[in-house]
Amino acid sequence: xxxxxxxxxxxxxxxxFDEICRxxxxxxxxxxxxxxxxxxxxxxxxxxxxxxxxxxxxxxxxYGGTNALFxxxxxLQSQAWKCAYGAVVCSxxxxxxxxxxxxSIGASAISIVVASQAALFLRKGRxxxxxxxxxxxxxxxx
Numbered sequence: 001x002x003x004x005x006x007x008x009x010x011x012x013x014x015x016x017f018d019e020i021c022r023x024x025x026x027x028x029x030x031x032x033x034x035x036x037x038x039x040x041x042x043x044x045x046x047x048x049x050x051x052x053x054x055x056x057x058x059x060x061x062x063y064g065g066t067n068a069l070f071x072x073x074x075x076l077q078s079q080a081w082k083c084a085y086g087a088v089v090c091s092x093x094x095x096x097x098x099x100x101x102x103x104s105i106g107a108s109a110i111s112i113v114v115a116s117q118a119a120l121f122l123r124k125g126r127x128x129x130x131x132x133x134x135x136x137x138x139x140x141x142x
Contacts, residue, residue, distance in 0.1 A: 001109035002027075002037055002091035007044055009111040015085060018048040022086035022114075024055040024072045026065030029093050041089060054080070063130060065090030065110075072114045073122050086114040 002025065010017065025037045036057040045053060054075065058067040065088070072086040091109035 001093065001107065002041060002089050002111075003044065005091065005109040005111040006041055006087060006089050009087070009113065013113055015113065016048060017045045018050040019083065020045075020050075020053060020085050020087050021081075021083040022054045022072055022075050024068040024086070024088050025057040026063075026068030026088065026090045027057060027059055027092055028061050028064060030057070030059055031093075037089070037091065055086075066128075069112065069114070069122075070126075076114055076116060077124075084115055088112040088114060 006023075010020070023038055023041060025041065027037055031037050031040060038055060038057055042051070042053065045051065055072070058064045058071070060067060068088045068090065072088050075081055075086060089109065089111045093107055
C-alpha cells in the first residue's frame, strides 16, 4: 500500500524520485523488526540511482503519521533543507495476530508532498496532546 501510494503521488505531481530529499514514514505496524518501511520504499528510488534521502519511520499508533509530517516540516524549515521536496507516507497494514478479528480493523496508506510553496499551510505554533490510554492490544510476538 505504501509503495503504491508514494509512486502514484509522485506520478500525479509529475515529480521524479531524485527530486525528493526526505522521506518520512508514519505507521502503526512495522514490516518486520529488522528494517524500516522507508527502506522498502527506497526501492522506488533505485531506478534513478538516488540513495541520499533523509528520514525514517515513526511507529506510534495514530500519531505516527502526524509526527512524520511534523518531522518533514521541521526539516523544510531548517538549515538541513537542501532541495525542493520532502515526502510523507502514512500507512498501516493493520496486522492482527488473530484472523477472526481482521473484520473489525482497516488498512490504508496516503502520501503527501511537502514543499515550501504547498497548498496546505502549517503554522509554526502547534499543540500536541498525548496520553497513555488503552485503545487496542497489539501483541509483540509473531
